[in-house]
Amino acid sequence: MGFVLSNSGANLQKIFVVSVCATFILSSIAQLLPEYEVQVLQRIFSGLQFNYRVNISRSSCVEASAGLNRTFVADRIYSSVVCNCSFINNTTVSVCHVTSIQMQRLNLAGTLPLEFANLSHLQEIDLSRNYLNGSIPSAFGQLPLVKLALRGNRISGTIPAEIGDITTLKELVLEDNLLQGNLPTNLGSLINLERLLLTANNFNGTIPVTFGNLRNLTDFRVDGNKISGQIPDFIGNWTNIRRL
Numbered sequence: 001m002g003f004v005l006s007n008s009g010a011n012l013q014k015i016f017v018v019s020v021c022a023t024f025i026l027s028s029i030a031q032l033l034p035e036y037e038v039q040v041l042q043r044i045f046s047g048l049q050f051n052y053r054v055n056i057s058r059s060s061c062v063e064a065s066a067g068l069n070r071t072f073v074a075d076r077i078y079s080s081v082v083c084n085c086s087f088i089n090n091t092t093v094s095v096c097h098v099t100s101i102q103m104q105r106l107n108l109a110g111t112l113p114l115e116f117a118n119l120s121h122l123q124e125i126d127l128s129r130n131y132l133n134g135s136i137p138s139a140f141g142q143l144p145l146v147k148l149a150l151r152g153n154r155i156s157g158t159i160p161a162e163i164g165d166i167t168t169l170k171e172l173v174l175e176d177n178l179l180q181g182n183l184p185t186n187l188g189s190l191i192n193l194e195r196l197l198l199t200a201n202n203f204n205g206t207i208p209v210t211f212g213n214l215r216n217l218t219d220f221r222v223d224g225n226k227i228s229g230q231i232p233d234f235i236g237n238w239t240n241i242r243r244l
């Protein structure tokens with residue numbers, strides 16, 4: 001820095017121009033998705049039976065024409081794919097990763113795609129109000145999810161115990177599906193969970209005692225199931241609860 005300041009104003013200007021150009025070149029070659037994530041996204045979109053043209057390529061994160069973000073008819077019917085392009089590749093070039101996929105009320109059908117589990121930076125999946133069937137893949141347990149919302153679909157089977165491994169999870173919204181069986185005790189490991197909405201499925205058994213660990217819960221709903229037993233004592237530990 002001392003060297004630059006001791007130079008003439010003209011030189012200083014040159015240095016400034018050069019560094020602006022370098023920044024510009026760096027950001028124009030960056031902002032790309034890895035080819036692997038392009039392929040995974042293509043499989044997800046075809047698996048979801050999304051009936052609108054999407055052009056997924058390595059530059060889809062920055063090109064509005066890719067068709068990844070759309071609002072149809074009303075605000076509540078939309079598709080949104082969000083990337084974070086601030087990850088640094090080991091060559092100091094920044095790269096993009098898909099961090100959020102939300103597609104609500106789009107008449108999506110078929111089986112919930114397993115390929116979501118291949119998007120290793122995915123923090124948000126919201127496919128609420130569609131016609132998706134199949135079960136929740138246990139491989140979702142390896143994702144760094146903050147939100148998993150599948151409200152109002154035809155998802156069946158049990159909640160995989162592996163969902164309890166997603167300790168980043170704040171929202172687990174599975175209302176209005178065909179899920180069944182016992183609530184996994186492992187869900188008690190989701191210590192950051194704020195919303196656990198399980199209404200209108202076929203869950204049975206009792207509420208696991210481990211749920212007493214879910215101290216950050218603000219919303220818990222489990223009505224419209226075949227859950228038996230009494231309201232457990234541990235809800236006294238849910239000091240943040242607003243809605244039960």
Ligand SMILES: *[C@@H]1O[C@H](CO)[C@@H](O)[C@H](O)[C@H]1NC(C)=O
Pocket residue numbers: 032033034035089090091093094095096
């Ligand atoms: C990251 O860097 C490697 C080389 O180290 C390169 O092959 C790869 O394409 C880069 N990824 C992205 C998304 O730019």
Ligand SMILES: *[C@@H]1O[C@H](CO)[C@@H](O)[C@H](O)[C@H]1NC(C)=O
Pocket residue numbers: 039040043115117118
């Ligand atoms: C997704 O991951 C699974 C297992 O980790 C792998 O077998 C599969 O090939 C991957 N899918 C794609 C599209 O790469």
Ligand SMILES: *[C@@H]1O[C@H](CO)[C@@H](O)[C@H](O)[C@H]1NC(C)=O
Pocket residue numbers: 060061062063064065066068069080081082083
């Ligand atoms: C899609 O929308 C998100 C915000 O919801 C935005 O961050 C992103 O840049 C948009 N992508 C494109 C390709 O327009």
Ligand SMILES: *[C@@H]1O[C@H](CO)[C@@H](O)[C@H](O)[C@H]1NC(C)=O
Pocket residue numbers: 052053054055065066067
């Ligand atoms: C996909 O790309 C083609 C040609 O580049 C373009 O005509 C078309 O409008 C794009 N589709 C969407 C959904 O943006």
Ligand SMILES: *[C@@H]1O[C@H](CO)[C@@H](O)[C@H](O)[C@H]1NC(C)=O
Pocket residue numbers: 084085086087088
């Ligand atoms: C994007 O990723 C970078 C690198 O991991 C992180 O520092 C940053 O907080 C992320 N941005 C957002 C909006 O999540």
Ligand SMILES: *[C@@H]1O[C@H](CO)[C@@H](O)[C@H](O)[C@H]1NC(C)=O
Pocket residue numbers: 090091
């Ligand atoms: C870094 O990039 C090189 C290619 O330039 C690749 O062989 C290596 O696997 C990369 N390492 C990591 C940790 O991504």
Ligand SMILES: *[C@@H]1O[C@H](CO)[C@@H](O)[C@H](O)[C@H]1NC(C)=O
Pocket residue numbers: 109110111133134
């Ligand atoms: C899921 O729905 C598709 C049609 O959308 C159907 O072909 C398939 O049999 C269904 N699978 C299950 C397990 O219900």
Ligand SMILES: *[C@@H]1O[C@H](CO)[C@@H](O)[C@H](O)[C@H]1NC(C)=O
Pocket residue numbers: 180181182204205
């Ligand atoms: C809960 O439902 C499953 C299948 O839906 C059944 O196998 C199991 O016996 C039921 N358990 C209880 C305690 O009702």
Ligand SMILES: *[C@@H]1O[C@H](CO)[C@@H](O)[C@H](O)[C@H]1NC(C)=O
Pocket residue numbers: 191192216
């Ligand atoms: C719970 O919420 C508080 C306040 O929002 C936050 O600081 C904390 O990290 C959350 N998680 C746990 C496990 O307490």
Ligand SMILES: *[C@@H]1O[C@H](CO)[C@@H](O)[C@H](O)[C@H]1NC(C)=O
Pocket residue numbers: 212213233234235237
């Ligand atoms: C509630 O929290 C207290 C204090 O941490 C603990 O001793 C007690 O076992 C908890 N109760 C239940 C039912 O989890």
